[in-house]
Amino acid sequence: MISSRITGSHEVMLGKPVVRSTRLTVELLLRKMSEGAMAADLLRMYPQLEMADVEAVAAKR
Template sequence: MVTYHERIVADPQVMLGKPVIKGTRITVELVLRKLSQGATTQDITKMYPHITQEDVMAVLLYAADLLANEQMIDTAA
């Protein structure tokens, strides 16, 4: 089972602290944008051959967990 804890890191010295795939400068944001533009996991691993399908899945898990823990603010009040 893929988890993101070993694959996604944030270091202030790399990409201004944005979450990246460990050992790369490929940000979670970049991968999500590529996926939203229609790229497949295979497309992304071809564009960036030093990352794996598991890395891409870790990006998705990271984003899902981030949203699951997001607190909603009621602006209607």
């Protein structure tokens, strides 16, 4: 486990860091942010996310 919000397991997405209980990789979400997506955009695109998940991903920048 990487944090309470971001986990990594070889069984899920070949061990890439993902938001817990999802298959959304930190890499994907950071790419979306670098392309201009705001937290509200990510929450709308991926309704399974919570604001704390987005904040945890942003902290990985």
